[in-house]
Amino acid sequence: xxxLFLLLILILIAANTKASEAIGSYNAGKLxxxxxxxxxAPSVLKLLRPRNRSFATTEMAELLEQMAQEMRAExxxxxxxxxxxxxxxxxxxxxxxxxHQNGLDADIVYYTKKQTTQNPNQSRWxxxxxxxxxxxxxxxxxxxxxxxxxxxDTKKVTRIFVDNAIKKVxxxxxxxxxxxxxxxxVTNVLRRMRPEALHSTHMHIRMNCPEKDSLCQSQPDPAxxxxxxxxxxxKKPKRxxxxxxxxxxxxx
Ligand SMILES: [Zn+2]
Numbered sequence: 001x002x003x004l005f006l007l008l009i010l011i012l013i014a015a016n017t018k019a020s021e022a023i024g025s026y027n028a029g030k031l032x033x034x035x036x037x038x039x040x041a042p043s044v045l046k047l048l049r050p051r052n053r054s055f056a057t058t059e060m061a062e063l064l065e066q067m068a069q070e071m072r073a074e075x076x077x078x079x080x081x082x083x084x085x086x087x088x089x090x091x092x093x094x095x096x097x098x099x100h101q102n103g104l105d106a107d108i109v110y111y112t113k114k115q116t117t118q119n120p121n122q123s124r125w126x127x128x129x130x131x132x133x134x135x136x137x138x139x140x141x142x143x144x145x146x147x148x149x150x151x152x153d154t155k156k157v158t159r160i161f162v163d164n165a166i167k168k169v170x171x172x173x174x175x176x177x178x179x180x181x182x183x184x185x186v187t188n189v190l191r192r193m194r195p196e197a198l199h200s201t202h203m204h205i206r207m208n209c210p211e212k213d214s215l216c217q218s219q220p221d222p223a224x225x226x227x228x229x230x231x232x233x234x235k236k237p238k239r240x241x242x243x244x245x246x247x248x249x250x251x252x
Pocket of ligand 1: 097100105106107204205
């Protein structure tokens, strides 16, 4: 009886310490004991479900759930936090992405003025927020800034990839933002907001390695400064881009 009791205690401890592990880097990595955000992050609306990439580190699942809950509490009228691809169950290479390999990358739909909810059973994004190099009216400038500021404030998120036109909006609003949030905060968010092709339908967040994951390789921090000069240099894409389809993949 006593042994049975001890066994039960051991099983309970094991169940509680079950944790995911991110292995390797964001673009050459694996994921062990992943959380499925369809189960672990009930406040998140998981999109692109036919792609079956709802797997994440426990840290990512918790971060997404926390953000979804806090955004809902602060903006009760807004659409839920909508998440696209994270990783495959065991991580590794997935079609359409070079990264998303170790459960520390996730795609989040931009918040919208019209509180648009996308159909979770589609396998493509349904809205592009940049047309002709300009951010569309439905892109919620303040709410997306608020989410990005919150993400960076956790100190767990190292980079947020967005379309160049989107970073430009915030670079142009820089002094106004600094009046409200202070220069240090604004510079740090802009520093980590990285302009990248194929991010006009969603932002892509990347977390630092969890401390306990000794085989995980973090990417070095981005260079200091807000990086705003670079977004005003006009670059021509090397090839035509279909913003609704990630097939060709984001480099990052
Ligand atoms: Zn992504």
